[in-house]
Amino acid sequence: MRKIIVDVKTPYTVLIERDALQNAGSLLKKFATEGGQTVVVTSKPIRTLLGGRVEDSLRRANLAYTVVEMKDGERYKTLGSIEELAEKMAELEADRGALVVALGGGVVGDVAAFLASIYMRGVNVVQIPTTLVAMIDSAIGGKTGVNLKHGKNLVGTYHHARSVLIDPAALATLPDREYRSGLSEAIKYGVIRSRELFEFMEKHRHELQRRDPEKLETLIAECVRLKAEVVVADERESDLRRILNFGHTLGHALESATEYRHFLHGEAVAWGMIAACRIACYMRRLDADVAHRINATVLDMVRPLPAIPEEPELILRHTRLDKKARSGVLHFILPRELGRVEIVKNVPEDILHKALRDTIEMSRAS
Ligand SMILES: NC(=O)c1ccc[n+]([C@@H]2O[C@H](COP(=O)([O-])OP(=O)(O)OC[C@H]3O[C@@H](n4cnc5c(N)ncnc54)[C@H](O)[C@@H]3O)[C@@H](O)[C@H]2O)c1
Ligand SMILES: [Zn+2]
Known part of the structure; x- marks a missing residue:
């Protein structure tokens, strides 16, 4: 069992513990108030796979609860789902003492935490993430949100969980593509902040690919620790949190240029990281050897990566749209060495174009 404190x-x-789902009840009891409702928010497929373990443990802990389901998938990360869930909570007569439990991936987690942040002006939420992305990223840090027709995560709040319970055994049923997409975010943490983590992934790539329990637990714990560190530092002082966007500037553009249908998020980020390395090399701010190591690990871990179907012009147009939405200045997070990145404004247009062209070619050759 490992414990990491998010010191906000x-x-x-x-809490990271194998088979923790079977003991979720005793933990949740600590956060449920006397007479308050415990409302488990999940989706049908997740409930079918994992709900039984959590519900059994809630019964064993004598904790009265209700399960409410939202529809599964990114398409339902909407204000409509929030309204439906809030109506259900009101129907259950949930009050300020209610505890929301988010059981699922990043979609359920973002929706349930958003709901918890606004229902009766805010109730407690505990996150039980069930995808690798949710375990190492979305469940930690307090960002909640839903999508609008105009774009992803355009409406949201900050609402930290009261606790996060991670059971690596829950990943056993996660489809391979989803799992590898999560590994992409794990590589990101290594590149931006921890050479040790990057080298751990390099060294244990085969064990990680076959989800070796011990290695996987170490990986999750390390990523959680790094995310917690960045979130805490950011809350106190700076805009350090920005470095979490390594690979995301072009990653987001790839996702939106392909209308969110072609890539999983982590796959788009994988190409975004590779492109960022190219940019850094063209700007003579990164050794070719290091870029090569990062590329090799990304390509091996997140394989098979869908090829990039669009041309640089369209992708760059989408980058600029993103830039507009984010106050005008385009920032790139570029690696300097393993474990250290820098925030670079004003990457020359020709370098951006060349790096993107190289990445597109690489994607079509692999
Ligand atoms: N709040 C944040 O800081 C933050 C950070 C990163 C990502 N996100 C958000 O997270 C979302 C992506 O999350 P995701 O990648 O977890 O996707 P997801 O929640 O859509 O889950 C992917 C699929 O896996 C299924 N699933 C979940 N757990 C499973 C399991 N154990 N076994 C089998 N199937 C399982 C789900 O039902 C779903 O169909 C995006 O909306 C993104 O914006 C938020
Ligand atoms: Zn991401």
Whole structure:
């Protein structure tokens, strides 16, 4: 069992333990108030796979609860789902003492935490993430949100969980593509902040690919620790959190240029990281050897990566749209060495174009 504290204003614990789902009840009991409703938010497929373990443990802990389902998938990360769930909570007569439990991937987690942040002006939420992305990224850090027709995560709040419970055994049923997409975000943490983590992934790539329990637990714990560190530092001082966007500037553009149908998020980020390395090399700010190591690990871990079907012009147009939405200046997070990145404004247009062209060619050759 590993415990990591997210040391924000109201500090909370991330507990990582194999088969933790079977003991979720005793943990949740600590956060449920006397007479308050415990509402488990999940989706049908997740409930079918994992709900039984959590519900059994809630019964064993004598904790009265209700399960409410939202529809599964990114398409339902909407204000409509929030309204439906809020109506259900009101129907259950849930009050300020209610505890929302988010059981699922990043979609359920973002929706349930958003709901918890606004229902009766805010109730507690505990996250039980069930995808690798949710375990190492979305469940930690307090960002909640839903999508609008105009774009992803355009409406949201900050609402930290009271606790995060991670059971690596829950990943056993996760489809391979989803799992590898999560590994892409894990590589990101290594490149931006921890050479050790990057080298751990390099060294244990085969074990990680076959989800070796011990290696996987170490990986999750390390990523959680790094995310917690960045979130805490950012809350206190700077815009450090920006470095979490490594690979995401072009990654987001790839996703939106292909209307979110072609890539999983982590796959788009994988190409975004490779392109960022190219940019850094063209700007003479990164050794070719290091770029090569990062590329090799990304290509091996996140394989098979869908090829990039669009041309640089369209992708760059989408980058600029993103830039507009984010106050005008285009920032790139570029690696300097393993474990250290820099925030670079004003990457020359020709370099951007060349790096993207190289990445597109690489994607079509592999
Ligand atoms: N709040 C944040 O800081 C933050 C950070 C990163 C990502 N996100 C958000 O997270 C979302 C992506 O999350 P995701 O990648 O977890 O996708 P997801 O929640 O859509 O889950 C992917 C699929 O896996 C299924 N699934 C979940 N757990 C499973 C399991 N254990 N076994 C089998 N199937 C399982 C789900 O039902 C779903 O169909 C995006 O909306 C993104 O914006 C938020
Ligand atoms: Zn991401």
